[in-house]
Amino acid sequence: MEITYLEAIRQALWEEMDRDERVFMLGEDIGVYGGAFKITKGFYEKFGPERVIDTPLSESAFVGAAIGAALMGMRPIVEMQFADFIACAFDQIVNMAAKHHYRIGEPVPLVIRAPYGGGIGAGPYHSQCPEAWFFHVAGLKLVAPSTPRDAKGLLKASIRDPNPVIYFEHKYLYRHVKGEVPDGDHLVPIGKAEIKRQGSTVSVITYGAMVHHSLKAAEQLMPEGIDLEVVDLRTLQPMDFETIMASVEKTGRAMVVHEAPKTGGIGGEIAARLAEEAFRCLDAPIFRVASPHSPVPFSPVLEEAYLPNADKIALKARELARF
């Protein structure tokens, strides 16, 4: 049966809460209300107020509290109402959670769910893609699934991971994407990319909502004889560079696509590594398709111009294929 991306997240949470008593959730309006996106609807009724905790409006405190509970052997899952507000808990994440294991040697098993991304007409404060802020911070794992299957499997893996994991769930995908999810205790390992489409002309390295736009671009380009390979990173940190390399070795052409602004985005790291490690097998420059260097504009007219999409990806891929 096909389920939505949102339902996949819900199932992962439900199963893990059910499986392991140490797992509990905290965040704003996740209890009776079921969360701003209704992901935890029914959890309060099933698991009770002690394991589905409505917190005061204080991101730094509840992330900090999750760290403390994790240190005591619990498995907290924090919901940010929107990823944009993770900025309010930045210090706890980068200074406390990320560095603790290296310094003290104690694990901090913690998941922060960050509903991120644009394309929903929500403007500068409800659309940001903040993954690059954390990509530079050692000690954090970053996960960003694109399909219900990965969303479920990676969330379950994140909850079982002994490290702080930021789980970037794309708001646009919540209800826009459906797919099959294997029955049973379905896990997707952290740190493994997946080729979402085999191709021979250009490797498109991407993640999140842009996987779908890239796949659409690939369909557009097929009639032109341009055959994109779509590499879905799935995990951003640690990054599965082996899979990226194997794809680029095959195609000789690479482009990175992400929704976050290009400047300082994760695509820079990927392109830089390719420019160093895959220099000999590159037949063309490495392109990046990403948002420009500005806040996410509110107006749909502006946001449309701002966000990458299948057309923009196809345009660049065509250019690259012809190089």
Place this chain on the structure above:
Amino acid sequence: MEITYLEAIRQALWEEMDRDERVFMLGEDIGVYGGAFKITKGFYEKFGPERVIDTPLSESAFVGAAIGAALMGMRPIVEMQFADFIACAFDQIVNMAAKHHYRIGEPVPLVIRAPYGGGIGAGPYHSQCPEAWFFHVAGLKLVAPSTPRDAKGLLKASIRDPNPVIYFEHKYLYRHVKGEVPDGDHLVPIGKAEIKRQGSTVSVITYGAMVHHSLKAAEQLMPEGIDLEVVDLRTLQPMDFETIMASVEKTGRAMVVHEAPKTGGIGGEIAARLAEEAFRCLDAPIFRVASPHSPVPFSPVLEEAYLPNADKIALKARELARF
């Protein structure tokens, strides 16, 4: 007369405070005490408690307050005691200061002085290089001088800039580097890199303390006939890509050196842009020399292994020259 990097910063602050009544400073222990690094020593006596404000221990409040004062036409300069604590004001910087002009069209002329960097045996919380956190955020300017001359000229330019500027001043350079500074109202424009050493074999693109290590590496390599060109970015955002391109077009070989961890660092962006825009003139892979993906360790033994230095730069440059 040669002055230290620290003295250059002090002079810039002094002259701007003297020149423009709207300029004032706020931060922890900057008044009577003169700041943790004694940069504002004597300012309290000269400019008084209203313009040299000792704040409570609350980074988010005093950055926010600086934003408010800036909106009212003042020219606040915030001192972070250590750049590491800028994490506590992250939300104000990225969500309020950075986006205001784009959204509302009002300038936010504000300087945040961030004493950053390692090499001083100060461990994970007093050594970080956080510039990449902000590099991804549109609306901020980022400046990171390497010499007394640039430190002074860029700080004065930052104070006069109508945008929020984070001024990364390297703690290791404070007293380790001396140099001439032009007399008078010396300004260095934001957004202009400078070739600190002309060379023909490899372009080393760098900033901050690593400029000095790169220059040292260049001296080491001269006898071997390897002639490094050292490009000092000076401003990280907006980046002077023209100067970088011109250098790489000349040498055909590029490496980026920074102290911040390699993964997700600014070097990724530079390498990525080169891999796209300079593909035709590159004779070799693009190398990056930077710190590894871990917190900054405290022990000098570990920190020595952690930080890039002249030897490590020379080693990679040699490899690149021979490619």
Place this chain on the structure above:
Amino acid sequence: MPTQDLAPAKLLRIYYYLKLTRGLEQRVIALYRQGRITGGVYISAGEEAIAVGSASALEPDDVIAPTHRDLGANLMKGITPKEYLAQYLARQTGLTRGRDGNVHYGDIKRGIIGFISPMADLLPVATGVGLAFKLRRERRVVAAFFGDGASSRGDFHEALNLAAVMKLPVIFICHNNQYAYSTPLERQMAVEHVADRAKAYGMPGVTVDGNDVLAVRSAVALAASQAREGGGPSLVEGKTMRMRGHAEHDDASYVPAAMLDEWRKRDPIDRFETYLRTQKILDDSAAKEIGDRLSTEIEEAVSYAESSPLPDARDLLEGVYASP
């Protein structure tokens, strides 16, 4: 209603802005239901007296740092219905030219700091506005609004503490509307009054009936005059009720119906209208005249907004940075 020596014209001005606020928001709700609004809709119905009462106590060159429930204060500071609706329709003529939406707008020239989403972020910013006034020896004050939920954030604490230590001319004004999204007060704080929090800063904290526009006005006026005299900041809490969902997508089924019924009886506009009528400041014909004027203004604003151009995608990257 506390008796105050307010000229009828002033009282009618307050009445006008209360009604304008309510009317504009009702119109926005209607447009929202028709799918003509871009994005979400944040309504201050039932708590207009806090915004209007507060703003009415300020001088023209004072500054406000509003929340998402302060339309009344924004209007009093000079935001026009046309601008407001063009903003909700994400037009080029909106206050942010489509760059931001709904209640995220401001204009420092008119003394309004643009609201941003992260709750309580404007409190430190307002503190800095007060600091500028103090440094320049200006007798101006800044009114910084926040919700009960926002009072849990670190920025609330840091801002109030900084303002108190530096004796800055800031009035911190709380819409205690019983809920933060779905979260009721008792899950937000373990004190009875938000004003209790003032005790942590050594500043006066008062709780007033937030649905009594003149009570709000006089509390804020007192705080403002203290602030203007160098007496430092105050906290004024208005007890009120959020009468609709957090935003219009939210049916607020978590709010007990009886609670809403109870508060509906205390509607701030009805109460003020009754007061004006008993004071013989308002009668049927005057009320009708104002009502007609408001309708015209509002409908003109709707037409203006709807006929305004959308932003031009070519301007997308304009203004990310200020130029010297």
Place this chain on the structure above:
Amino acid sequence: MPTQDLAPAKLLRIYYYLKLTRGLEQRVIALYRQGRITGGVYISAGEEAIAVGSASALEPDDVIAPTHRDLGANLMKGITPKEYLAQYLARQTGLTRGRDGNVHYGDIKRGIIGFISPMADLLPVATGVGLAFKLRRERRVVAAFFGDGASSRGDFHEALNLAAVMKLPVIFICHNNQYAYSTPLERQMAVEHVADRAKAYGMPGVTVDGNDVLAVRSAVALAASQAREGGGPSLVEGKTMRMRGHAEHDDASYVPAAMLDEWRKRDPIDRFETYLRTQKILDDSAAKEIGDRLSTEIEEAVSYAESSPLPDARDLLEGVYASP
């Protein structure tokens, strides 16, 4: 000193840890002056009673979240002088194996959350420890320490509010040592007592003489027993004085000499020693015996630390992530 029913052995244990703290830190100062310490040195001289008095009121399986002036509490929770000195010398045998320095260490197995630099960051973390206790129905409490300066940070506010709303078993313990680096209290807050801040959260807030170890102990014991019974958090403020610079590089010339003289007369260890002697629990020979034992321990620790290996650079990247 409040009379308490403490067996002489318990009192002598407190005395021992007070002296051990003082002795170790004096030794560290000497090593620092000789250039044998790596990095800065943070001393709790004059405020040892807060750390020791508090820790002495806890049960063995309670947890602490210390500040940089809580050596006494760390020692009582089981940190050994050897580990402490090896940490200051950045050795492989130090508590962080050279990854972090001086007072940045911890060990959750011994109930110590590792201190980090950003002031007040451990307060939310401690709140989470209390939450874990509550969820698991454990009768444990957590003591979270902070300075007067740290109380200005947002994390202080958010943590105390969260703990109060959730009624968590947390004791927030303030070293009010009059200064935050060079910043005196009156530039830090506009209230007289840090304990006044408890009023913003609806939790008990008490101020005690922080240089009276038994007063601290009994205030913390009371707060702990309330917390253990489900009564929720408390704030305990110990008034004390930072008798040295912020760190040893700081000559603290901004502190009035008279103030130090005044406080020197109230030295917590002298006072407690006098008390023990008047109570006939301590005499010259017992004091000498303890002193000798401490000297030996401390010198053994110095030798241990100095002969310990430095970290191995090959381990640099080990443990950035925990493995499953």
